[in-house]
Amino acid sequence: MKDKKHILWKLFVSTLYLSTFTFGGGYVIVTLMKNKFVDELGWIEEKEMLDMVAIAQSSPGPIAVNGAIVIGYKLCGIIGAGAAVLGAVIPPFVILTLISGVYEVMKDNQIVSAMLLGMQSGVAAVIASVVYDMGKAELKSKSVLSCLIMLGAFLANYVWNVNVVYIILLCAALGVIRTLWTGRKEGRK
Known part of the structure; x- marks a missing residue:
């Protein structure tokens, strides 16, 4: 029981952290989830992660939330899915709430526009990395x-x-x- 609580807590904190510092949409978070849950924690096999991404991608809704549901459910059932979703949803909710309050002031700010434009390059690189990783794993299966x-x-x-x-x-x-x-x-x- 104590081990399950530890996994739930780690799952919640991991998805909260990933969701907080991910910019660029769902495909960016896929790479970070793979790094966290496959490479770092070893909770999921790489092939299994690819299958989960396929399920999350083909389900309606944001891929980050769908991915959190699938991973959370795999690790701890319904409670795990709930913990992972909560961790994945809180940061965008808080960030969008804060941004909506200052949107009118910031929408024409050149510094903010330049920052967002620069982030697009990073997002493109991360998406290319996801495609490469997924393709490489599939090619390994021969x-x-x-x-x-x-x-x-x-x-x-x-x-x-x-x-x-x-x-x-x-x-x-x-x-x-x-x-x-x-x-x-x-x-x-």
Whole structure:
């Protein structure tokens, strides 16, 4: 029981910290969650983290909150999901509340505009890092089909401008078919 309380507290503090110092949206926090929960704490395997990111990404709502739900639930069930979500939601709520009070004064401030413009470069680098990490992990699995699906999804979106919803639905269907096919093959053995 004491160990579970410690994990809940660490989970809450970790998501609170990550959410407080993450700028640029959900994909930025994915890298930081991986660093924290996979590399530093060792609570989750890298492959499992990629699966959780896929679930969080394809669920409606902010990826940071969805990611917190999935990780919290994996570690401590419903209570863990609640603790992780609370940690992930408090900082943006407080920050947006404070900013809304001074927005009119700050919206045309050149220093604030320059700072936000500079942060875009950092955010782009972190998103590129997420894509690299996720792609590298998938390439390590040496599954030709997974690599072809990843390449096809990229081309469909980037080159042919296919709506992301269709790509996600097709990839989900391919995943189900692949899982059923693999299960059926193993059932024959």
